Each structure stands twice: as structure tokens, then as C-alpha cells.
Amino acid sequence: MEKLPASTGWSWVKQGFALFRKQPGGMSMLFLGYMFCMLAVSIIPLLGQLLPVILVPVFSVAFVQGCLHIDQGKRVLPSLLLSGFRKPVFPVLFALGVLYIIMAIVAIGASSLVDGGALWQLLTGQLNKETAEDVIRNSNMGASLLLTIALYVPAAMAFCFAAPLIYWKKVSLGKSLFFSFFAVWRSLSAFLVFGASWFAISMVTSQLLFLIAGRGMGVQLMMPLSMILTVVMHCSFYAAYRQIFGLPVDESKKVSLEKPEE
Template sequence: MEKLPASTGWLWVKQGFGLFRKQPGGMSMLFLGYMFCMLAVSIVPLLGQLLPVILVPVFSVAFVQGCLNIDQGKRVLPSLLISGFRKPAFPVLLGLGVLYILMAIVAIGASTLVDGGVLWQMVTGQLDQEAAKEAILNSNIGLAILTAIALYVPAAMAFCFAAPLIYWQQISLGKALFFSFFAVWRSLSAFIVFAATWFAISVVSSQLLAIIFGRSPLMMQLMMPLSMILTIIMHCSFYAAYRQIFGVPADASKTVSLDKPND
């Protein structure tokens, strides 16, 4: 894992757009299938609120596998959605999803020491709109948000490539988190440019729609497909980053474990 220059983050974004242009229909159908699956699991009694989050790593490998298919000249089909459900990756990816929830709870829970629990109550929906406005004015919610972000960013670095590493390299959860964290750390400037570029794209695209169509129902209707397309391209950009840092992956059943260093 070599250290990459900051400009590489912009190249990943460009490569993400390039991958999407090759099979926009296939990637869009994959995303729609993903949304349908998330809607289906959200209605499961008792676990409906947790399952969509826990299954994010499981379903996320479908998008990077779709990008690999594009690299290999293969079609992207909705059947890729079951990729993450195959063993031996499936139970490890589930564990990653559970850990994701736990880290989010820890980060937001720690913010209660700063604002007395206002941010926690807002996230969990315990405050209505009027109560939320009053609580925000009388609390240190800004500092609480910064505290939660400061605690969660290192976890996000560890989660960044953990799912594809588990799926393609077939390594343990701990090793996947370790490799992902240090991959991001070694090229932190590139990831800062990557995040800043995507933030700028999101803001500029939404503002352009607002300028052209105004704050109208049509503008809101157009925002939905635009957000979907940008989300898909962002997944493609993450694959481009993985490909440069860890190399082009082989089939999940034929990958070489990271346990053994390369010559």
C-alpha cells in the first residue's frame, strides 16, 4: 500500500464516472434492487430498524462486484445482490454491520456528555420539531456533533474498505479493519480531496436544480433520480480507490489472502 498524492482523490472520482458510463443501466437496476431489498427487510417485525443498517456491508459488495464485472467486460445483473450472502464472507460481513451500529451508538452516546443528550434524542426521534428547535438553542449541540464526528472518523476509515476486503480477500474482520484503516491513513490527503470533491458535486448539482426549477415539486422529483445516480457513481469511485490501493481483485473464490505479504 503505497502513499498516494492528493490529486489521486480527484482521479478516483473521474474513474467512477467512467465506470458508470460503461453500464449505466445495469448499475441503476442493481441500485433499484438494493433499495427494494432494504425496503423489504425494513418491514421485518422487531428488527426492521436495525436490519437495513446491519445488511449494508452485505449488499455493498454487490456494487464493487458490479464494477469488477465492468472491468472484466461482463454484464452487471441484479443477481449480484446475493454476492455478499455467500460463505465464508457472509457471517463476517454481518459482524461488520453490527460493529457499524455499535460504533455509531458509541460516537453519538459520547456526545451526551457535551449536550446532555440532545443530539441522541434528535437522532432517535424522541423530540418533535418544536422541542428540537428549543433544545438546539439551549444546548451545545454544535460541539456535540463535532465530538461525535471526531470519534466516528477513525471508525469510518476502518470501515471504508473492510467489506470488499472481507469478500475478495477472505480475511477476518479484525484484519480487514486494520488494512482499511491504514490504507486510508497512508493516503489521507487523497481521501480528503475525494470527500471534498463529492461534497462539491452534491452541493453544486442540487443548487443548479434549485436555480433552474426553483423550490418546486418538480425540483424535488428530479432530486431523487439525481441522488440515486450520484450514489451509484460514488460506489464506483470507491471501487476505483480500492483497485488502485489493493490491486484489481480476482474472483472471490480465487483471491490471495492478505495474510501473506507480497514478494
């Protein structure tokens, strides 16, 4: 893993848009299928609030696998949503999702040491509109946010490429987190540009949408715009993975090559 210049972050963004333009319909249908699955999972009693978050790594491999199909000139089909549910990677991807929830709880829970639990109550919906302003005003919300970010960012670096590493490289959960963290760390300037670019794109496109379409129509158009930008962002992450770890191996070709002749 070589250290990459900061400008590489913007290059990943452009490559993400280029990938999406090749099969916008296929990638959009993949995302719609993902949203439908998440909606279906969310109605499960008791686990409905946790499962959508736990299954994010499982479903995320569908999008990078879709990008690989685009690279190989194949069609992106909704059946790719099942990619992360195959053995032997599913248990590891599921464990990754569980670990992500634990990490988020620890990061947000640690803020209670600073603000007395105000941030936790805000994010978990325990505060109504009448009491939220007073609680935020009387708590040390700024310091608690900084503490949460300080704990969350290193964990996010470890989770960044963990799912595709598990899926394509067949590495263990621990190794995937290790390699992902140091891949991001070695090219941190590129990822800072990457994150800043996506923040700017999101802000500029939303403001332009409201300016051109007006407030009422702009709110209605935000949903499809957000969907497209989310899919392109997944394509950009694939571009980053491809440059850092190399072009993924096509598992179907790998199996056919390894199959002994009869």
C-alpha cells in the same frame, strides 16, 4: 500500500463516472434492487430498524462486484445482490454491520456527556418541531457534534474498505478493519480531496437542478439524481480500492483454475 498524492482523490471520482457510463442501466438496476430489498427488510417486526443498517456491508459488495464486472467486460445483473450472502463471507460481513451499529451508538451516545443527550434525542426522532429548537439552543450542540465526529471518523476509516477486503481477500474482521484504516491513513490527503469533491458535486448539482427545473420539479428530480450520484460514488470507492489493493481476483476463474482435472 504506497502513499498517494492528494490529486488521486479527484482521479477516483473521475474513474467512478467513467465506470458508471459503461453500464449505467445495469448499475442503476442494481441500486433499485438494493432499495427494494432494504424496504422489504425494514418491515420485519422488531428488527426492521436495525437490519437495513446491519446489512449495508453485505449489500455493498454487490456494487464493487458490479464494478469488477464492468472492468472485465461482463454484464452487471441484479443477481449480484446475492454476492455478499454467500459463505464463508456472509457471517463476517454481517458481524461488520453489527459492529458498525455499535460504533455509531457509542459515537452518538458519547455526545450525551457534553449536551445532556440533545443530539441523541434529535437523531432518534425523540424531539418534535416545537421542542427541537429550544433544546438545541439551550444545549452545547456544537461541542457534541465535534466529539461525535472525532469518534466517528477513525471508525469510518476502518470501515471504508473492510467489506471488499473481507469479500475479495477473505481476511478476518479484525484484519479488514486494520488494513482499511491504515490504507486511508497513508493516503489521507487523497481521501480528503475525494470527500471534498463529492461534497462539492452534491451541492453544485442540487443547486443547478433547482435553478434550472424550479423548486417544485427540482424536488421531484432529486430522487433520481441522488440515486445516480450514490451509484457513482460506489464506483469511485471501487476505483480507490483498485488502486490501493490491486485489481480484485475473479473468484469464478480462481475456482476453475484450482479445480482438479477429472
